[in-house]
Amino acid sequence: MKFVKIRVIRNSMNINNHDTSTKKTVVIGVSGGIACYKAIEVVNQLKKDGYNVEVIMTKAAQQFVTPLTFQTMSHNAVVTEMFDPVVKWDTKHIDLAKAADVFVIVPATANIIGKIANGIADDMLSTTVMAVKSPVLIFPAMNTAMYENSIVQENIQKLIKHGYHVFGTASGELACGDIGTGKLLDWQEIVTEIRKFL
Ligand SMILES: Cc1cc2nc3c(=O)[nH]c(=O)nc-3n(C[C@H](O)[C@H](O)[C@H](O)COP(=O)(O)O)c2cc1C
Numbered sequence: 155m156k157f158v159k160i161r162v163i164r165n166s167m168n169i170n171n172h173d174t175s176t177k178k179t180v181v182i183g184v185s186g187g188i189a190c191y192k193a194i195e196v197v198n199q200l201k202k203d204g205y206n207v208e209v210i211m212t213k214a215a216q217q218f219v220t221p222l223t224f225q226t227m228s229h230n231a232v233v234t235e236m237f238d239p240v241v242k243w244d245t246k247h248i249d250l251a252k253a254a255d256v257f258v259i260v261p262a263t264a265n266i267i268g269k270i271a272n273g274i275a276d277d278m279l280s281t282t283v284m285a286v287k288s289p290v291l292i293f294p295a296m297n298t299a300m301y302e303n304s305i306v307q308e309n310i311q312k313l314i315k316h317g318y319h320v321f322g323t324a325s326g327e328l329a330c331g332d333i334g335t336g337k338l339l340d341w342q343e344i345v346t347e348i349r350k351f352l
């Protein structure tokens with residue numbers, strides 16, 4: 155199997171030394187992988203930077219971490235449902251898509267990558283990302299065999315072709331015990347990449 159090299163940028167920039175004079179909005183989509191815990195640090199750092207951070211979680215993501223954790227870190231209500239009872243009339247998926255200066259999916263499962271690549275919008279995250287016009291940054295994380303699966307690789311290439319910024323993964327020991335690619339980048343690297351778009 156042949157794999158196309160995906161850009162991974164390593165940067166030793168000081169994580170706390172970033173100028174945020176204007177308050178921008180970063181929407182973070184969290185999909186359901188074991189690396190969800192790293193997204194907490196990403197949200198925490200961006201909030202400390204002074205950005206407005208909004209979080210959307212898939213149902214699977216909520217099996218790994220709770221919305222309460224992201225709500226506490228972001229100081230915003232976390233969006234989880236497409237069809238919440240209407241308290242104040244809005245079309246949340248469109249509002250969030252418009253509000254995003256940068257839209258980030260971290261971690262990005264094989265499933266969400268496949269859904270976006272194939273135009274599927276069947277939950278809050280996949281529906282919102284379809285309406286986004288600002289840069290979309292995708293940080294995949296999955297088991298090595300899943301990551302190397304030719305369909306997943308094809309989906310990633312399709313997303314890149316359509317202008318999505320899909321980042322590479324790190325190599326190392328995965329949660330399942332396998333050793334190889336597919337590991338989510340360190341949260342510091344992810345924050346560094348996000349800041350480049352703000
Ligand atoms: C313990 C556990 C860990 C998982 N880790 C990952 C993962 O790292 N990457 C991935 O693509 N799927 C992983 N999955 C499978 C996803 O949770 C599953 O495909 C789910 O449907 C993803 O839904 P979502 O993309 O809507 O969040 C894991 C499942 C379990 C039970």
